[in-house]
Amino acid sequence: MVGGGQLARMTQPAAIALGVRxxxxxxxxxxxxxxxxxxxxxxxxxxxxxxRAFAAGCDVLxxxxxxxxxxxxRTLAAEGVVVRPGPDALLHAQDKGVMRSRxxxxxxxxxxxxxxxAPDDVRxxxxxxxxxxxxxxxxxxxxxxxxxxxxxxxxxxDGKGVWVVTSLAHAGEPFRAGAPVLAEELxxxxxxxxAVVARSPSGQAVAxxxxxxxxxxxxxxxxxxxxxxxxxxxxxxxxxxxxxVAVELDVVGVLAVELFETVDxxxxxxxxxxxxxxxxxWTIDGAVTSQFENHLRxxxxxxxGSPAALAPYAVMVNVLGGDAPDxxxxxxxxxxxxxxxxxxxxxxxxxxGRKVGHVTVCGDDVDDLRDRARHAAxxxxxxxxx
Amino acid sequence: MVGGGQLARMTQPAAIALGVRxxxxxxxxxxxxxxxxxxxxxxxxxxxxxxRAFAAGCDVLxxxxxxxxxxxxRTLAAEGVVVRPGPDALLHAQDKGVMRSRxxxxxxxxxxxxxxxAPDDVRxxxxxxxxxxxxxxxxxxxxxxxxxxxxxxxxxxDGKGVWVVTSLAHAGEPFRAGAPVLAEELxxxxxxxxAVVARSPSGQAVAxxxxxxxxxxxxxxxxxxxxxxxxxxxxxxxxxxxxxVAVELDVVGVLAVELFETVDxxxxxxxxxxxxxxxxxWTIDGAVTSQFENHLRxxxxxxxGSPAALAPYAVMVNVLGGDAPDxxxxxxxxxxxxxxxxxxxxxxxxxxGRKVGHVTVCGDDVDDLRDRARHAAxxxxxxxxx
Numbered sequence: 001m002v003g004g005g006q007l008a009r010m011t012q013p014a015a016i017a018l019g020v021r022x023x024x025x026x027x028x029x030x031x032x033x034x035x036x037x038x039x040x041x042x043x044x045x046x047x048x049x050x051x052r053a054f055a056a057g058c059d060v061l062x063x064x065x066x067x068x069x070x071x072x073x074r075t076l077a078a079e080g081v082v083v084r085p086g087p088d089a090l091l092h093a094q095d096k097g098v099m100r101s102r103x104x105x106x107x108x109x110x111x112x113x114x115x116x117x118a119p120d121d122v123r124x125x126x127x128x129x130x131x132x133x134x135x136x137x138x139x140x141x142x143x144x145x146x147x148x149x150x151x152x153x154x155x156x157x158d159g160k161g162v163w164v165v166t167s168l169a170h171a172g173e174p175f176r177a178g179a180p181v182l183a184e185e186l187x188x189x190x191x192x193x194x195a196v197v198a199r200s201p202s203g204q205a206v207a208x209x210x211x212x213x214x215x216x217x218x219x220x221x222x223x224x225x226x227x228x229x230x231x232x233x234x235x236x237x238x239x240x241x242x243x244x245v246a247v248e249l250d251v252v253g254v255l256a257v258e259l260f261e262t263v264d265x266x267x268x269x270x271x272x273x274x275x276x277x278x279x280x281x282w283t284i285d286g287a288v289t290s291q292f293e294n295h296l297r298x299x300x301x302x303x304x305g306s307p308a309a310l311a312p313y314a315v316m317v318n319v320l321g322g323d324a325p326d327x328x329x330x331x332x333x334x335x336x337x338x339x340x341x342x343x344x345x346x347x348x349x350x351x352x353g354r355k356v357g358h359v360t361v362c363g364d365d366v367d368d369l370r371d372r373a374r375h376a377a378x379x380x381x382x383x384x385x386x
Numbered sequence: 387m388v389g390g391g392q393l394a395r396m397t398q399p400a401a402i403a404l405g406v407r408x409x410x411x412x413x414x415x416x417x418x419x420x421x422x423x424x425x426x427x428x429x430x431x432x433x434x435x436x437x438r439a440f441a442a443g444c445d446v447l448x449x450x451x452x453x454x455x456x457x458x459x460r461t462l463a464a465e466g467v468v469v470r471p472g473p474d475a476l477l478h479a480q481d482k483g484v485m486r487s488r489x490x491x492x493x494x495x496x497x498x499x500x501x502x503x504a505p506d507d508v509r510x511x512x513x514x515x516x517x518x519x520x521x522x523x524x525x526x527x528x529x530x531x532x533x534x535x536x537x538x539x540x541x542x543x544d545g546k547g548v549w550v551v552t553s554l555a556h557a558g559e560p561f562r563a564g565a566p567v568l569a570e571e572l573x574x575x576x577x578x579x580x581a582v583v584a585r586s587p588s589g590q591a592v593a594x595x596x597x598x599x600x601x602x603x604x605x606x607x608x609x610x611x612x613x614x615x616x617x618x619x620x621x622x623x624x625x626x627x628x629x630x631v632a633v634e635l636d637v638v639g640v641l642a643v644e645l646f647e648t649v650d651x652x653x654x655x656x657x658x659x660x661x662x663x664x665x666x667x668w669t670i671d672g673a674v675t676s677q678f679e680n681h682l683r684x685x686x687x688x689x690x691g692s693p694a695a696l697a698p699y700a701v702m703v704n705v706l707g708g709d710a711p712d713x714x715x716x717x718x719x720x721x722x723x724x725x726x727x728x729x730x731x732x733x734x735x736x737x738x739g740r741k742v743g744h745v746t747v748c749g750d751d752v753d754d755l756r757d758r759a760r761h762a763a764x765x766x767x768x769x770x771x772x
Contacts, residue, residue: 009402010402012398012399012402012422013398013399013403015400016395016396016398016399016422017399017670017728017729017730017731018731018734019729019731019732020420020742021733034424035407035424036402036424036426037396038420038421038422038423038424038425038426039424040424077694109745126659138390206725259643284403288725288726288728289725289726291465293409297721302718302721303718303721303722303725303728304721304725305724305725306726308726310696310697313698332688332689335683335688335689335690335691336689338674339592339674339675339689339690339692340674340692340694342403342674343403343404343405344403345403345404346405347405347407357405
């Protein structure tokens with residue numbers, strides 16, 4: 001697995017159980033996965049030579065993120081390296097413009113969008129949105145017909161590379177990287193959902209229960225599985241969309257499809273990730289087969305494991321680096337207060353806002369689970385008033 | 387953790403989740419745990435210098451077996467190494483004579499026994515048993531009043547070091563090792579049970595549901611959690627015994643107490659192990675907190691996790707090395723046939739009779755679970771007619 005982060009780290013327990021020889025290419029020895037996986041290789045994942053050297057020791061190459069250069073992946077695949085998911089699938093997780101265009105062509109519902117190359121195009125796009133849809137009147141100081149979401153087509157994550165602009169004066173920044181920019185309608189959504197599926201090269205696929213994902217400042221902070229009160233038809237629609245994307249894009253491994261549940265009851269695709277995903281972490285403790293195990297099974301073309309939930313609800317809350325004066329005290333407090341709490345600590349240096357761990361609780365009463373998980377995550381962050 | 391076997395290997399996933407820096411002292415780089423744990427040390431666990439060097443890098447020293455020389459443990463503890471469980475507790479898991487005598491003194495029910503030093507003592511012990519209890523008449527060729535169980539007081543495991551003798555002619559072998567021999571009554575038991583508990587240095591303890599353990603040729607082959615049909619009073623008695631042993635012997639970490647449920651409805655202690663135990667493997671997939679996580683929490687004096695079961699029943703069956711012509715085929719067959727099957731593969735070379743993995747299934751219908759787990763284990767062993 002290329003990448004030394006928490007996703008690779010959490011894949012190691014699944015590899016141990018399956019008896020799979022698992023190794024990672026990490027950027028340094030103190031990355032989360034390098035501390036958990038024997039004979040991990042420290043190298044530069046942007047270097048074709050380093051990737052080649054790493055791949056030489058592997059039967060299958062897979063990834064814990066989308067940042068490996070597409071050209072390198074194409075070269076490796078052409079040289080006979082088994083790359084899963086394949087470069088042509090991964091491109092859709094690397095480039096939001098390519099993704100939107102492809103999904104539209106295969107009939108998957110997405111927000112209205114345009115790939116634009118200059119701020120002036122944003123004004124035209126906003127006008128076009130108003131032409132076809134109702135919109136609130138521009139706020140004071142706005143010179144766009146409606147607010148527009150701008151995203152760099154490449155390289156964004158965790159809210160980075162996303163802007164909501166109401167004025168042309170603020171539309172310049174996304175273009176500074178020099179890459180095309182994706183302009184999108186600001187979707188009026190009830191909440192965000194995520195549909196995680198796994199697919200093997202032979203075409204077998206499984207779909208996990210559709211979850212509700214709560215974002216703050218563009219970062220996933222909380223996941224409830226399954227999404228409370230989601231009508232069956234929307235849950236099925238979300239799973240159908242994710243499975244269709246997996247087939248159409250020939251995804252191998254785990255695919256997470258982040259979705260909007262709109263105020264008018266539609267499901268639209270927001271983002272794709274072709275790897276284990278934050279919205280699937282609850283599966284470690286809450287499902288028969290974790291997303292990490294199914295990712296391994298899929299990329300190794302082994303039969304997939306059951307995605308069934310173990311309890312009526314699971315709630316996962318991310319632990320972000322904060323200013324806990326004594327994290328170890330909070331860690332013990334959380335264990336003592338809630339013996340059923342599952343703590344996952346990534347072994348990373350604590351920096352404010354950084355994802356350093358997560359907690360999960362499973363049970364019947366979703367409000368109780370939410371309270372317990374939020375309390376623990378707040379304590380671990382150092383926010384003991386919460 | 388001293389020891390490179392599957393118990394250390396299965397501790398690594400728990401260490402990863404807890405964010406604990408876990409390392410093992412293994413006998414070679416191809417042992418089960420050495421393949422799963424970074425920076426494991428290859429050294430001789432019988433060498434005091436090697437143990438010292440390993441302990442120098444650890445905050446707490448613990449074990450995946452009972453074979454580390456008692457004298458070395460005493461020396462390390464005297465030198466300030468934090469050894470958990472401590473040498474004085476571990477001695478009771480290393481020496482069956484010391485264990486029987488201590489348990490008897492603190493009122494724990496055990497089979498009738500004597501520590502004997504020569505075959506002639508066995509005859510006297512057999513006569514003594516008959517004097518106080520009813521017994522079947524000697525079988526043809528027997529010159530003992532009743533059959534007697536002989537066990538080497540040290541070093542036995544998985545049925546090795548245990549003999550059932552009906553004749554003095556066969557009583558010599560156990561004495562050949564030169565160590566004292568434990569002579570015991572042959573207990574008429576309905577089945578074998580196991581009570582697994584965990585205890586921390588500060589005295590907190592948790593008890594897992596009492597399980598039924600099925601042995602074949604002295605090797606645990608199958609565990610059903612909880613023991614089907616076990617009356618509540620006997621389950622409570624078994625847990626009470628295990629918790630009492632943990633307190634009386636000052637055990638820190640996981641303690642497994644193997645028990646007989648006698649035909650006349652009593653509970654007797656058979657064996658002790660002070661580490662994660664084969665009869666607790668089901669907890670990885672079937673309990674809120676696995677025995678491996680609770681062993682780590684206990685030896686690190688962290689609050690213990692809930693031992694509650696996740697489903698009404700869990701069945702675990704060991705996979706023994708066999709003559710499967712194509713283990714990889716069987717592995718895929720089992721995954722495809724039963725997507726809810728949890729496979730645990732130890733990464734060990736396959737040798738006939740060796741424990742090379744286990745499978746667990748959880749659910750409501752214990753007969754169905756038993757069939758599925760047995761089928762999978764049989765296939766993986768190569769016994770496809772079963």
